[in-house]
Structures are given as structure tokens and as C-alpha cells.
Amino acid sequence: MYMHLSPPNFPILQWIMILTFFMIHIFPLALSDPRISEAGLFCGLPQSTSSHLPVFVKVMEVISQRVTASKWGNYAINSTNASVYGLAQCYGDLSHDDCLQCYAASRTRLPRCLPAFGGRIFLDGCFLRYDNYGFFNESVDAALDKVNCNSSLGAASGVDLDFRKNVEELIDNVTARAVVNGGYAVMGNKGVFGLAECWNTVSTEGCRACLAKANREIRECLPSSEGRALNAGCYMRYSTVKFFSNQSQEINHNSGLSKTGATLAISLSVVAFCMLSLFAGHAAYGRWKKRKQARNNLGQISYSYNKSNLNFKYETLEKATNYFHPSRKVGQGGAGSVYRGTLPNGKTVAVKRLFFSTRQWVDEFFNEVNLISGIEHKNLVKLLGCSIEGPESLLVYEFVPNKSLEQYLFDKNKIKILNWDERHNIIIGTAEGIAFLHGGCKYRIIHRDIKCSNVLLDENLYPKIADFGLARCFAADKTHLSTGIAGTLGYMAPEYLVKGQLTEKADVYSFGVLVLELVCARKNNAFDDDSVSLLQTVWKLYKTDRLSESVDPNLEGDFPEPEASKVLRIGLLCAQASVAQRPSMVEVVRMLTEENCEIPEPNQPPFLNTNALSGGSTRSSYSMNSSSSNVVTKPEPSYASTESFSIQSSDGQPRSEEVS
Secondary structure (H helix, E strand, C coil): CCCCCCCCCHHHHHHHHHHHHHHHHHCCCCCCCCCCCEEEEEECCCCCCCCHHHHHHHHHHHHHHHHHHHCEEEEEEECCCCEEEEEEEECCCCCHHHHHHHHHHHHHHHHHHCCCCCEEEEECCEEEEEECCCCCCCCCCCCCCEEECCCCCCECCCCHHHHHHHHHHHHHHHHHHHHHCCCEEEEEECCEEEEEEECCCCCHHHHHHHHHHHHHHHHHHCCECEEEEECCCEEEEEECCCCCCCCCCCECCCCCCCHHHHHHHHHHHHHHHHHHHHHHHHHHHHHHHHHHHHHHHHHHHHHHHHCCCCECCHHHHHHHCCCCCHHHEEEECCCEEEEEEECCCCCEEEEEEECCCCHHHHHHHHHHHHHHCCCCCCCECCEEEEECCCCCCEEEEECCCCCEHHHHHHCCCCCCCCCHHHHHHHHHHHHHHHHHHHHHCCCEEECCCCCHHHEEECCCCCEEECCCCCCEEECCCCCCEECCEEECCCCCCHHHHHHCEECHHHHHHHHHHHHHHHHHCCCCCCCCCCCCCHHHHHHHHHHCCCHHHHCCHHHCCCCCHHHHHHHHHHHHHHCCCCCCCCCCHHHHHHHHHCCCCCCCCCCCCCEECHHHHHCCCCEEEEEECCEEEEEECEECCCCCCCCCEEECCCCCCCCCCEEC
């Protein structure tokens, strides 16, 4: 039974605002920065294996114990299956309690790098790093050492030359002091404050070299009021605000407070305590409400599926997969690994083993279970059930034996070359599956991640659409859904990528790209030496009436040319830049299956800025109606090997979902 807490009433919020104004404008004390503010996060390449994850967790557990005892810790596991080295350290001015809070925050955020082999995160109070090699003695890293000059304080006021001189004098002094003081020093000088910290595993000479590099490079931040050097073996910061605690410091100023000043300080401390108590109560209520919602979501799943035949015992699935033996693994993505399992009744199933029980996982799990548990179609992978009672959560699907379309088209060791009839049937079946999602079931469902790796093939090479973790549904009387952007680069509709407005036509665009890839056996986001995308190549051939030249050369001309040209035209129709001109999936199915169905002339598709993609950047640019928009992308979990991601708004928060 849950207690009911009434939300804070408006007068309390009014008092909070009044007190906040009073504290800021009447008594501008130099308070420390939040010690869990993120200064930098750097991730390696996403190449880790499933055996890497449990080793990572074990290393973090041991480091947690050592940080609790000593405010820093390192640990390594070096085995034949996976090697993980980890290091965490709080800066010398942090109290023990603040250190534990900072480390907890860093450990929560660093897994954003997974499944990369390495990652490092700098918070304003601590540092955490893991990698697959022994880096403990590493002092500098030419590739990843960075400077962060971002500051909410802006440029320093006063004479730039005087400020520069004061900062340079400060960082010279704090560098020299840290080298002879065991790798740590804090100082203040003429209104500027600095901290230097070397990791405890770095030698004295390594510390000297690291801080010397930081000393040189942090000067690039001037005349900014704040700067940070984030190096492999050390951290340095200067600021016009005193950000470190009073545990250990050297500050050049006249000490002492007048009696009136002391009285004022005590009085305002009481006011501050009251204000912070109100804030804390309000924040605690918000956290409680979010946790309650998460519990309710999981409770709904648990109650619903424990009472149905969709519930599986964890032990049953564990035995079915031979305790998730590597030989049973059939696929892996950012969200988890997929294993082949045999149930006690002899039925073969696919078991998706999820990595983390985060809030995002709860959202995706709840979304996928609710959307497709009651949907059946010959071209959709059927969800058989789930297990949420064990140490990790599992989804159970029908087993599709022939893996994904991507492996047939793009794997170096191709299973077989699909003939034309097989490709044509796959295109029609996929179109019918998407059309069913868009209007053939009780919801209007947009998949959001249609791509070759999410189309599985059964024993007869008929397609089945998989992975509904990113899918969204909305009412029939709505025109679009405004939501956080998620999907796979190269398959995402330009209007969705630029504006975040989601309609069924986003799936139509993705399907168009998939059709071109299937016919041509070439990835849309893989470029030749001339850096021309697949869309651009097929469009140019269409404009010169040579469409059949784009068909996969492995077919050696064994395909009906008129039919191939027709399918490619339909692919271009679906991938048009104009949303309104793209056909619906029902119209696409009719074009593919009816011989006398009229096919409109396609207009130009959007062309990718191939320079951005070929350089390996996660920044993409689409050209649409002579305008372009750059969007910064962040990787997010995906069922398949092709990387999917979601995009956050400029304030760092996911876009809220709004229906129009």
C-alpha cells in the first residue's frame, strides 16, 4: 500500500522563489560548484563483446569498495575472454561523503560509453575511467587530452592583460605546488582560484609532464572566466569563482569578519538552510513520483504477464539457452544479446537478454511488450512472452532461423546470393508488414527503425520485421507525433531528423532506402571513392534512363529488367524529400502487387552530405530544398548490429512527446 503525498502548494513555491531571489541578489556568496557537473565524457570505439560487460561490472564493484575506503581506487581483470582496467579518484578537496556522491554519479554516467572498449569521464569533483589495456601509468594522451573552456560566467571583466597575468601566475604556482605535494594543490590569487590533481597511479615525473601539458593548454581558454584541462593523468581547473572546499587551500586575502558581518552570515545561513530544505522536499517529492511511476509500469507488466501464458520463468529460459552459452548467441546490439533457446516442450525460441535496468530500458521494454504482444501478422516477429522476475529481464520471440537480411546482403561471408524472386518477395512481404502496422491493427504504429538488420528471414526466406523498442503509436485523428529523434543514420527521413515530427511517412522513407539496398546490394551510408551515396547513384541512373545498371551485379543479369526498374522507381518514390509526395504503404503494396497500377514519377530525394559520414562523424547533414540542418547525434541502444541512436535537444534533455 502506497502513501499519498499531496504536491507542494503554490505559496510554498512562491516562498522558494522569494528566498532564491533574496539569496542571489542580496548576499552573493562564493559558493562551490556542484561537484557532479560533467566536464567531459570520452568514449572509445563500440567494439566490446558480451563477455566484456560482466567483467566491467566486477571491476566497478571492486573500485566502489576502494573509493569508499580511500576516496580513490584502481582494479584490473585480465583474462582470455575480456580485459578491463578501471580507475576512479576524487579530487583532494572533496569530503568523504561528497566523494561517494561524485563517484556514484560518474559510475551512473560512464556506462553511456558501453559497448565501447574504453571510456573516461571527468566530473568537477572526481574522475572515472575504464579501458581494455593497462593505462594506470599513462600521463598524457595526444588524441584524447582535451581542454574545456565552457563557462556560464562568460569572459572575465576588467583589464584582459591583468586577468591573463593573474591566471598564468596562478596556474604556474598550482602546478609547481602539486608536483611537490603528492600530486594535489589548490590556490587562490587576486580573485582567481585553481586546482591541480594527478592520479595516484601516475609517477612523479608523469605528474610533472601531465600538469606541464595542462598548464600550456589551459591558457587557450583565456579570457574565459573558467577553464579545465582534462588529461589522461591529471586534471586542472581555474575559475573566478571559488569552486573548491575549505578543507585545504592557500588564498591570498585578509581574513576576519566584522561582528555585523558574522551576524549577517549566520542569519542568512539559517535562511539558506530553510530554502534548501524546501527545495530538497520538493525535489524528493518529484523523485518519489518518478519512482512510483516506474514501479507502476513494472507492476503492470508483472501483474499482466504473471496472469497470462506470456510469462516465462527465468530459470526456464536460462536452461533453454544453456545458461546463455556463447554458442547459442545469434545476435547482439546496444540493448542486449539474442540467444537461441529450446523450451522443455521442444520449441525453439529467441531470447533477448537486456543489459541494463535503467529508466530508458523500462520505457523501451514496456513499449515493446505492450505494442506487439497482441499483434499477429505473417511478416512481423511474434512476441511469445517475457521474464522480469529474475536478475535480468528477458523477452521471448518466435525463432527466425535465417538471421537478418543485412547478413545476406552485406556480410563478407554471405550465406547465399538472393535471387531476384527472393528479393522481390522480401520487398513485398516487408511492405505488407509495415502497412499492417500503419493501419491494419488496433493501433497506428510507426516502427521508426526499418532497416535491413531488423528484417529477419524465415526458413522459406520470407521476411519478418523485428525490434519494436523504438516504435510509437498514436490516435487515428492525429496528424503527427513530436518526439525525441531515434533511428539509424541513412534510414531516417530528413523532415524527422530536422524537425522531430514523426508520421508514417518516416517509415515509408526508411522502406524506400531498404528497397534500394536490397536491389543494389549496397548500403546507403557506405561510400565509394567518389563519396556518392546509394540514393544519389540510383537517382542519377533514373534521370538517364539506366536504372537497371544499379541492380546487384552478383545477379549477373538474371532478373526481369522492367520489374527491377519498377521496384527501383517505387524505392525512389518512397525516399522523396517531400513528405506529401511519398505514397502510403497501402499504395506501395498495391504498386508492387498489381501489374496495371500507375506509378507516379519520383522527385529528387534528399542527398546526404557524404563528407560528414565518410569521416566517421556522428554529425549528419541532409540537404533538402536547398537548405541544410546539422544535428548532433548520440548513440542509443539497438537490437541489431547497425548502430541506432537518439538525439537530444540543445539543453541536453530528451525531447518530450507531443501529439498534434
